[in-house]
Amino acid sequence: MFLEINELVKKYQSGETEFLALNHVSFEMKEGEIGVILGPSGSGKSTLMNIVGGLENATSGSVKIDGHEIASLKSKALGIYRRNFVGFIFQFYNLIPNLTIRENIEICSHLGKDPLNIDHLIEKVGLQGQEKKFPSQLSGGQQQRVAIARALVKNPKLLLCDEPTGALDYKTSKEVLELFEEINQNYRTTIMMITHNDAIQNMAHRVIKIKDGQITSNKINEKRLAAHDIEW
Ligand SMILES: Nc1ncnc2c1ncn2[C@@H]1O[C@H](COP(=O)(O)OP(=O)(O)OP(=O)(O)O)[C@@H](O)[C@H]1O
Numbered sequence: 001m002f003l004e005i006n007e008l009v010k011k012y013q014s015g016e017t018e019f020l021a022l023n024h025v026s027f028e029m030k031e032g033e034i035g036v037i038l039g040p041s042g043s044g045k046s047t048l049m050n051i052v053g054g055l056e057n058a059t060s061g062s063v064k065i066d067g068h069e070i071a072s073l074k075s076k077a078l079g080i081y082r083r084n085f086v087g088f089i090f091q092f093y094n095l096i097p098n099l100t101i102r103e104n105i106e107i108c109s110h111l112g113k114d115p116l117n118i119d120h121l122i123e124k125v126g127l128q129g130q131e132k133k134f135p136s137q138l139s140g141g142q143q144q145r146v147a148i149a150r151a152l153v154k155n156p157k158l159l160l161c162d163e164p165t166g167a168l169d170y171k172t173s174k175e176v177l178e179l180f181e182e183i184n185q186n187y188r189t190t191i192m193m194i195t196h197n198d199a200i201q202n203m204a205h206r207v208i209k210i211k212d213g214q215i216t217s218n219k220i221n222e223k224r225l226a227a228h229d230i231e232w
């Protein structure tokens with residue numbers, strides 16, 4: 001199994017009271033799957049993703065990626081894991097404003113062992129001709145495509161997306177989802193995507209629901225739709 005999460009707990013302490021943002025979460029994902037994570041605000045989605053991505057430490061439990069335990073890694077080893085393995089995409093693109101589009105992508109290309117060709121990737125995400133512009137000169141959807149290219153250029157095995165279409169309109173969201181689908185097919189990248197948009201689950205191989213820090217459902221989607229055919 002590519003991703004194995006076992007009895008994962010994240011506890012926050014405020015004064016006397018303890019709060020379990022993740023309450024014994026266990027699930028698995030196969031390599032090359034698109035997993036969509038649905039759940040109400042505050043249910044623990046981002047906490048889960050941040051731990052899987054090595055951005056936060058767990059209180060207890062296990063997260064294994066490709067057989068390697070990452071939940072107990074110290075910060076240096078965690079940094080190496082993030083660099084070699086994980087691409088992140090967030091709701092608000094987090095581009096560097098005073099670097100050009102090409103430079104924003106380029107700074108991440110040295111991170112992986114087997115980086116993708118930058119020009120090819122720029123073309124793939126539909127940004128050819130925009131390379132010399134700065135982020136503020138692009139639309140939201142274009143900026144998100146730069147963020148996707150930046151996450152992908154190091155050719156990560158795991159792509160973690162926290163509400164990647166949250167700030168985008170319908171048409172642009174669909175374009176971004178189609179891009180994820182293509183990446184998943186072309187590079188077999190395993191994708192974990194958090195969303196508030198129920199319709200997006202239709203393109204997933206696996207749909208995981210979380211509530212109050214607990215997994216309430218984990219199902220294989222037998223009737224996958226192409227991103228292009230999803231409506232909401
Ligand atoms: N640093 C922190 N200290 C204390 N509590 C925290 C901290 N970070 C998150 N929490 C709490 O943990 C819970 C889960 O937060 P999380 O950000 O994972 O939710 P989420 O499902 O991503 O929500 P949203 O859909 O609004 O992004 C929330 O109740 C939140 O208040």
Ligand SMILES: [Mg+2]
Nearest residue numbers: 045046047162
């Ligand atoms: Mg969140």
